[in-house]
Every structure is written in C-alpha cells, then in structure tokens.
Amino acid sequence: MADVIKIWVKYEPNTDIGSLVREAHQNAIDKGWYEEPRSFPEMLALMHSELSEALEDHRDGRGLTEIYFDGNKPCGIPIELADVVIRIFDACGHLGIDLERAIRVKMGYNATRPRRHGGKVL
Template identity: 50%
Template sequence: MNENENLVIPTVDEVITAKGLKIETSRYIIEQTIDYCMEYMAGNFKPIRRYTDSMIVDAINTLIKEIHNTAMVKGWWDDERNNGELIALMHSELSEGLETLRTNVMSDKIPDFVGIEEELADVVIRVFDMAGDRQYKLAEAILAKMEYNKTRPIKHGKKF
C-alpha cells in the first residue's frame, strides 16, 4: 500500500463551507492545500498535517458552545447543578451504552446509528455541556493529554 493513499486533503468547497471556522483558518487550509499540490506536482511529496491544534480547539469549542446553549434553552440549567449530578449522568449514559452492546440494538432516536454510537454521543454531549457551564478549557486539555499519553509506557505498566 502506498503511504500516500490515506492522506486526505480538503477540497476548496469543504474549506469554504466548514462551519465555525474563522476566515484566517480557512485561508490557512487553502494555502496549505495549494502548497501541497505544488510540491506533489513537482515530485517533492511531503505529508502535511490536515488540521492545526488551533483548528481542533476551535472546532471542539464550537461544539461545546452549541451543546451547552441547547441545554440551556431546553431548561437543563434553570437551576444550579452540582458536579456529582453531572458526572453521575455521564456515567448513566455509559451504562446505557453497555446495555446496547449486550442487546445489540439500533438507536431508536437516530435510526442511522447503532445504540452504542448514540450513547457514546450522549456521553460526549454531557461532558461538553458541563465543560461549557464550568468554562473548562476542555479542548486544550484534550490535546495536552493526547500529547502526554504519547510519552507513557505501554499500558502505563498495568494489565488492563
């Protein structure tokens, strides 16, 4: 298999229609795509990173804001909520996900997805909602933790 086969380069349409991206970010993607094409045509292939950290942070923060705003509009934040309650609700979504794996069911709310996909989405939605209310720097923390995990030993010295 050619190492270049899995490299995905966004089209101009994908860049222009991407929701939540700043103009500077869109310009950066277009410039990188053009540079890549010029290098490729010249025979000087060099892989490029499709997304920058700031683009990932922007995308996650956009989701956090949208998810939290929806929860507020739907009344979930009319009263103060404590951390224990919020974390317990995240756990309940994981338990529902486990049950969908045991029963092998499709989602009854979003029919194009299996149950576990819906429940994992619910977990992420609850995490992002809490992060939005508490103003946690979740996007940045995810990237920092991913980098840290690259430095850890295999299985972090544990059996599972």
C-alpha cells in the same frame, strides 16, 4: 427520520471542540436544564448514565456500530457514546473548562509515556 437527517446535515465535520462545547451547553440552557443549579457530582452521574445505556444496548445484543430508531429518536451504542460526549461538552461549557486545550495537553503527555505504562493488565 427526515427531520433527524436535516439536523445531522447542519454539523460540519471539522468543527472545533470549543464550538461544539458552546453549542451543547447553549442547547442544554435553551431546553431548560439549567433552571435549577447543577452540581458537579450530578453532571458526572449523568455522564455515567449514558455509558450505562450503551452497556445495556450491548447486553441486549445491539451491534457496536448499529444505529436504530425508536420513532424519530436515534438509539444504539454510537448514540449513547455521543450522549456521553455531549454531556461532557455541556459540563465543560457550564464550568468554563477549555476541553480542547485539556485534550491536547493530555494527548501530548500520553505520547511521552512508555508502552503499556503502569503495569496494568487492562
């Protein structure tokens, strides 16, 4: 677990999203995940698989904020949600999507919407 903690320490809390996108994508390249071309549907399926793993942890009774370890591997709902974000960062890095700009545009738009817009229950 000490190795995992050393890895955590290298991250700065105020790192911009663009830097995290580049880092996540470069790590995926370095680990060989782009030796064969990846399709956009495959990338979406991988994002979804991480959400499914979070759901499985929830169904297994794990706490929403619980991080546990399987050997040195961090596990739990927060870790699976982090994996979703990392998959999104990687895809955006590969596809050339400016995620930080997209987030700011969408949040700006959301701020202009009426309360509980769309009339949906959920």
